[in-house]
Amino acid sequence: MEPTVSCIGSFGEIRSMFLFNIVTGNYQHILALAFAVNEINQDPHLLPNITLGFRVYDTCLNAWWTNHAAVELISSWNSWVPNYKCDIQDNLLVVIEELTSYFSDEIQNIFGVYKIPQITHGFSSVERRGAKLLPIYQMSPNGSHQYKGIIQLLHHFKWRWVGFFAANEEILEWFVKEMLPEFSKRGICLAAMESFTSINYDADKDGFMISSITFYNKLINNKANVLIFYGDSRTTIPLRWLLNQEFKQKMHQPKGKVWILTIGLELKNIARGKSWEVQDFHGALSFTLHSNELQGFQQFIQNRNPYSHNGDDFIKEFWVEAFGCSFQDSVQGHLSGHICTGEEKLDNLPEHVFPTSVTGQSYSIYNAVYAVAHALHTMYSTISQTKAVMKGERRNLHEQQLWQVNRILKSVSFNNAGEEVRFDENGELVAGFDIINWVTFPNESFIGVRVGKMDPWAPPDETFSINEDAIVWHNWFNKAQPLSVCNANCQPGYRKKKKEGEPFCCYDCIPCPKGWISDKEDLDNCFKCPEDQYPNEDQNFCISKTVTFLSYDEPLGLGLATCAFSFSLITVLILGVFLKHRETPIVKANNRNLTYTLLISLLLCFLSALLFIGRPEKVTCLLRQTAFGIIFTMAVSAVLAKTVTVVLAFMATQPGSRIQKWMRKKMTSFIVLSCTVLQAGICLVWLATSPPFPDTDLHSMLKDILLxxxxxxxxxxxxxxxxxxxxxxxxxxxxxxARKLPDRFNEAKYISFSMLVFCIVWLAFVPNYLSTKGKSMVALEIYSIFVSSMGLLGCLFSPKCYIILLRPELNKKECFLRKKH
Incomplete structure (x- = not known):
């Protein structure tokens, strides 16, 4: 049995007047096919007793040649009669074809009628999705995965303003319908969307030139620095025309671009010809089918020789073109050059002439052959185990195999070069893409460097990867990463504002409102900092707020504490003076017990200020206002009792008057005690119903957290x-x-002045307290306590201390009994 795997694709000589001869670009594909078949035939376990062979046909990018090759494959050898084969060998099992051919549909329809399994290599054209007679297995992932990879690439480099150019209107329509919304979701706008079919190819040369110039301006002279080009080797014909020297001389000097090339646009296939400047594609990024090194393939290549490989109809043509020599027995090649000796080595050829590393296309062909081999292995193993195949003619057996191979290919799975090869439910290869960076040189040579990969089947965090440091950019960008945006990015501290009538990628930048920030470029909206942080001056990042309270460690707190102790000491000294001179008339006047009560109350008032200094705690919060209210009520009620005592003293003019009874100690004690108890009751209700508590204020101060x-x-x-x-x-x-009552020392006038100071201080305190926050509010209340207390202390006791200490001659009973007229 000697079934043959046949391959239809653009492997042979391309005789198109536009594409010249690119056999060097595709010869590695033929070698990959031959290498795979050779490995399988030498494997005693994979297909024992079966020998695979193959034939290669060239479509020449021509519909007639394509159909001719297809019919020839289903005919007998040397007989162009479809559906008639009498050979017992060279049985056709599978057709491996290039999917990028514009005539693939015609091939697929022909082979579908005869139920011949078909495997395609190359890139799956997304615009061809019609119903097929039989499943077609693709050695490439779904085309939409490539565009998702392009989106990830654009997003990675923050390219938001790009151009898209397709081979034809069908691809452009598919892109607008299926992929443009995905681009928009990732914030990417299209500066231009065109297909090469928009160029007018009629006989009117002026019309053709005008449409070419218009297209060129959209292609090269738009503001986008990144251009996405979808096509294959055939669609590079108009691109070559637009970028050739003759046409470019009529245009302004173009600026450099970052070309993103899709699968099928291999630089070695498009950068040919004397008028072509390969420098235009310096720094281009290309998506290619994933490839891996094949063990033994390099040795297989090095052993190729045009004199020792019979049956290889392409090797001499390749040798002539690649090495610039000629064979003595052929008219091909450069007659003026040297003679091909056959000793030339393929690994000495430049990378752009013949890549020694395995390309994605060659790797796909290699895996396609192995997919067929594994399907045949499964089929024959099943037949052997079930003994379902009876002895019969070999031809009939192979007719059954066409169906079985098609069925088995759906579930074929194997490991090759350390990687799993299998198809998904749509018959498309489960694989990823490589990202290649093309580096060109002044001698028009170039190399492709693998800089990244995109694998849609990998975990989310491993789907896309790229090595930025390995990328070489176009000289136009001075070796720096290019920018491709409609306008400059909005810097942190600004937000985007849409321009009316422009795509969403074009916008103005306006500062963030006060108190808001943006910490990244191109944010749509500003945002507020967390509650424990505040914006910096440039509004581009948040600063942690400082926890603040009136503490003893800062000058204000230390100063107020010092004042509290100083005023308390003064009060204690005054109390000591009054205790020492307690038997003198001036101390006895107006009830000295009230005087002691008032001095003790003022002492406690000064000390109560210390409750307001320090970190707020539960106990201090409970005592602050309640202790202050009760103590100050005691002091004020004592002053009120002294005032009532003065009034009643001047009203008691008759001996034995009933008013004298009200001047006893019980009267003054009742006033002080009742007022203090009533205030204490209010404070107890406060503590019972809604007690004060330590709190954190995050909002009142911009830069501080207030405790x-x-x-x-x-x-x-x-x-x-x-x-x-x-x-x-x-x-x-x-x-x-009572201030004008006659007496040499009338205390009422001092009481009225002290109460006036007291009322002014606390009336002014209320509005200031409501408008002040933080430690300033606490300091204001302490200050009010000090001023009001010192007002009482100074107004009531400084005159008496003056007499007691400096004018003791006035501190006599007869001095107070003399009436003042």
Missing amino acids: QCNESSPTMFYLVLSFMGFLAIVGFVVAFF
Whole structure:
């Protein structure tokens, strides 16, 4: 049995007047096919007792030749009669064809009628998705995966403004319908979308030139620095025309571009001809079919010789073109050059003439042959095990194999070169892509460097990878990574604002509102910092807020604490003076017990200020306002009692008057005790219903986190202040009317002034307290405590201390009994 695997594709001599001869570009494909068949035939386990062979046909990019080759394959040898074969050998099992051919549909329809399995290599053209008579197995992934890889590439380099050019309108329509929404989702806009069919190819030369110039301006002279080009070797004909020297001389000097080439656009196939400048594609990025090195393939290539390989009808033609020599027995080649000796080595050829590493196309052909071999192996193993095949004519047996191979190919799976090869449910290869960076040289040579990969079947974090450091960019960009945007990126601290009538990639940049930031480029909206952070001056990042409270470690807190102790010391000294001179008339005047109560209350008032300094804690928060309210109420009620005592003293003019009874100690004690108890009751209700607690204020200050005591119930806080203020106002009114009572030392006038100071201080405190935040608010309350307390201390006790210490001659009973007229 000697079945033959036949391959239809553009492997032979291309006789097109536009593409010249590119046999050197495709000869490696033939060698990969031969290498795979040779390996399989030498493997005693894969297909024992079966020898594979192959024939190669060239379509010449011509529909007639394509159909002729297809009919010849289904005919007898040397007889062009379809559906008639009498050979017992050279049985056709599978057709391996190049999918990029524009005549693939015609081939597929012919072979589909005869139920001949078909495997395609090359890139699957997304525009050809019609119903087929039989499944067609593709040695390439689905075309949409390539575009998703392009999207990831654009997103990686932040290219948002690109051009797209397709081979024909069908591809362009498919792209607009299927892929353009995906581009838009990733924030990528198209500066231009054109197909080469928009160029007018009519006989009017001027019309053709005008349409070519228009297309060239869209292609090269648009603002996008990145151009995506979809096509194959045939579609490079108009591209070669647009970029040839003669045409470019009529245009302005173009700027460099980053070309993104899709599968099928191999630079070695398009960069040919004397008028072609390969430098235009310097730094281009190309998606290619994934490839891997094949063990033994290099040795297989090095052993090729035009004199020792019979049956290879391409090797001499390749040798002539690749080495620039001629054979003595042939008219091909350069007659003026040297004679081909056959000793030339393929591995000495430049990379752009004959790549020694396995290309994606060659790797696909190699795997296609192995897919057929594994399908045949499975088929024959099944037949042997079930004994379902009876002895019969070999031809009939192979007619059954066509169906079985087609069925088995759906589930074929094997490992090759350390990688799994299998098809998905659509008959497309489960594989990824390689990303190649093309580097050109002044002598018009070039090499392709693998810089990345895209594998849609890999885990999400491994789908796309690229080595930026290995990429060489076009000289136009001064070796720096190019930018391709409609306008400059919005820097951090700014946000995008859409331009009316422009694509969404074109926008203005406006600063973020006050208190908002943007920490990355090209953000659509600004955002606020977390509550514990605030924007910096440029509004491009957040700074952690400083935790702040009135502490003893800072000058303000230390100064207020020093003042509290100093004022307390003064109060203690005054109390000591009064205790020492307690038997003197001036101390006895106006009830000295009230004087002691008032001095002790003022001492506690000064010390209560210390509760406001330091980190707010639960205990200090509970005591701050309540202790302050009760102590100050005691002080003010004592002042009120002294005022009532003065008034009643001047009203008691008759001995034995009933008013004297009200001047006893119980009267003053009742005033102080009742007012203090009432205020204490208010504070207890406050603590029972809604007690103050330590709180964190993140919003009042821009740069600070305020640690403070939350009064919890502002109503209760202001009720405490109101009751204290009511007592102060009553004391002031009473003292004000008693200020002119005749006496050499009338204390009422000092009480009225002290109450006036007290009321002014606390009336001014309320609006300032509401408008102040943080430690300043705490310092303001301490300051009010100091001022009001010092007002009482200074106004009431400084005159008495002056007499006691400096004018003791006035501190006599007869001095107070003399009436002042």
